[in-house]
Amino acid sequence: MTPHGRYVLRLADTNLVLAQRLGEWAGHAPALEEDLGLANVSLDLLGQARLLLAHAGQLEGSGRGEDELAFLREESDFYNLTLVEQPNGDFGDTVVRQFLFDAWQLGAYEALRDSRDATLAAIAAKGRGEATYHLRYSGGWLVRLGDGTAESHARVAQSVARLWPYTGELFADDDVDRAAAEAGIGVLPSTLEPAFSARVDETLARATLARPAQTPFNWYGKQGRHSEHLGYLLAEMQSLHRAHPGAAW
């Protein structure tokens, strides 16, 4: 696969895996209203993932469509960011994971609107509006929990500490990123860091939460090397299609 195709597949897988994670909340959120709120975010991400997967399949030229890519690849052939495969944990963990992701994705989509890949630029333009709302939703909850009760503050502070190490990967450039950026197709991850920091610092301050120090990271989900959690997620997500190939509604 070309760097172009791989770059698009990374975006697609990141959305797909997070959509699946958020879907796990259906029926389990702290309130019926949050059930629907999280499902809406999940479906937005899934919609973007479908467009990106179909595009990646076309770039690949092998005839694989969105279903083949979503349901018939093994764990090591998934290239999502490690952050999004982390388990839902408690509601605060999910909020923090979502907030960090949204702040990153909004910046990425803003930059990708200028991509020379017209399809990718169009997906980014559509996704930017959705990401703006997602960030409002997750940021609102982060402030509510951080600036809430003593218990909610302490628990969400732990969530931030637990998930922050995974942000390192969001801004780490590798050969695929560099090739896609040089071709005018992708955005170099490291260039997204200032806008991310500005957004995150502003909301963390309102949430009365401290920003953890950056630590070295050992996860490269976008290169197919995942944490122990992705395999279980894929097993559940793919089981129906593998048991009933081509099943449709």
Added chain:
Amino acid sequence: MSDPAKQDWPLYEIFIRPRSGLDHKHVGSLHATDARMALEHARDLYTRRQEGVSIWAVRSADIVASDPADADAFFEPAKDKIYRHPTFYDIPDEVKTL
């Protein structure tokens, strides 16, 4: 829904304006901890299928409502005053527009 949400989250009434120029209409209610969350929940619950272009959220506790027990005193007196309806009057033929 867990008990804490029911006990602690106040109820909001939601009004949606379907299009510019139309009135906001009551569509339902939801629980939220604050006004911002009420708007976001309303957006997620009641505008999923392009139902509206504007949302109002009002704390249910802030709405003053008439008591059904007072219905007779409130609404009965209007029943026999049919002359308050425009259809009660015959319009002279000379009147073109009314």
